Amino acid sequence: MTPDDxxxxxxxxxxxxxxxxxxxxxxxxxxxxxQFDLDSMDFLNFVIALHKKLGIxxxxxxxxxxxxxxxxxxxxxxKAGAPRTADT
Numbered sequence: 120m121t122p123d124d125x126x127x128x129x130x131x132x133x134x135x136x137x138x139x140x141x142x143x144x145x146x147x148x149x150x151x152x153x154q155f156d157l158d159s160m161d162f163l164n165f166v167i168a169l170h171k172k173l174g175i176x177x178x179x180x181x182x183x184x185x186x187x188x189x190x191x192x193x194x195x196x197x198k199a200g201a202p203r204t205a206d207t
Contacts, residue, residue, distance in 0.1 A: 120199060125192045132168035136161050147188045175199060 130142025140155055166177050175198045184194040
């Protein structure tokens with residue numbers, strides 16, 4: 120998968136939790152919780168959705184690595200062994 124593929128999947132996972140989110144409006148370096156007022160249960164459901172869509176196990180200790188779009192793409196790419204661009 121490419122970084123764009125991960126970005127798309129992350130957007131889908133976020134909209135599964137909060138349908139009012141426009142995936143195109145996600146700011147790459149800003150926390151999802153701050154951007155979309157997600158509570159801890161929303162965030163947990165987001166992580167579960169990522170796991171279901173990608174089949175990647177995400178331990179609770181790694182949740183902070185998923186707080187922003189940039190960090191989530193880099194984390195998921197590293198867990199999936201995906202090719203990375205120079206800025207991920």
